Amino acid sequence: xxxxxxxxxxxxxxxxxxxxxxxxxxxxxxxxxxxxxxxxxxxxxxxxxxxxxxxxxxxxxxxxxxxxxxxxxxxxxxxxxxxxxxxxxxxxxxxxxxxxxxxxxxxxxxxxxxxxxxxxxxxxxxxxxxxxxxxxxxxxxxxxxxxxxxxxxxxxxxxxxxxxxxxxxxxxxxxxxxxxxxxxxxxxxxxxxxxxxxxxxxxxxxxxxxxxxxxxxxxxxxxxxxxxxxxxxxxxxxxxxxxxxxxxxx
Numbered sequence: 591x592x593x594x595x596x597x598x599x600x601x602x603x604x605x606x607x608x609x610x611x612x613x614x615x616x617x618x619x620x621x622x623x624x625x626x627x628x629x630x631x632x633x634x635x636x637x638x639x640x641x642x643x644x645x646x647x648x649x650x651x652x653x654x655x656x657x658x659x660x661x662x663x664x665x666x667x668x669x670x671x672x673x674x675x676x677x678x679x680x681x682x683x684x685x686x687x688x689x690x691x692x693x694x695x696x697x698x699x700x701x702x703x704x705x706x707x708x709x710x711x712x713x714x715x716x717x718x719x720x721x722x723x724x725x726x727x728x729x730x731x732x733x734x735x736x737x738x739x740x741x742x743x744x745x746x747x748x749x750x751x752x753x754x755x756x757x758x759x760x761x762x763x764x765x766x767x768x769x770x771x772x773x774x775x776x777x778x779x780x781x782x783x784x785x786x787x788x789x790x791x792x793x794x795x796x797x798x799x800x801x802x803x804x805x806x807x808x809x810x811x812x813x814x815x816x817x818x819x820x821x822x823x824x825x826x827x828x829x830x831x832x833x834x835x836x837x838x839x840x
Contacts, residue, residue, distance in 0.1 A: 597646035608804040624801035671746030675753040677737035679725040686721035731762035731766035748780040
């Protein structure tokens, strides 16, 4: 479980996060949604330590990550899998080398054990046999799947995904969503996804945190969202004619 308490973050005079509280449960996919500039990615980065919050606490199963030293954070970092928006693969490394990278850093596995793990992860994301390809030889969807394979290499307890469907076609986006949901259940992971994709919200939104102008404005399930009377949330979610029609049919 991940719990955040009163998270504040500013950059200069720009206050991006204004006292965010939320609890993210294991075995579920939690989504953070909101308009551009609402603070979604900043909140995610505060949770994983890429940004330090100005105030507040980030608790991983009760451990206050915010107060830990760099060395004391390492055991928790080993349990974190991260999928970045642009996949963030190393262009000069093969698919296999990208996946093994975290194993080289954080484990004492033998070379054969690392290779076995890489092969398992590639098979898990339906990319068996693509070990020796380079990122430049992959489609956008394949890059995302390699990014997921790398994220699960350490059998993560916590899985963070920043805009996993960005730049993907609808069919590939659905496949990525289904894969994230399957892996969350498989590892009983606490999974947090930043997204603006309403298909993802409706498909895998077991818990949704809506941010508006740096504040927590609403939380609930995707079914709760369809019945919400919060004006700001409705303006964001039902901006498209398709979503409007979906709400009208309920």
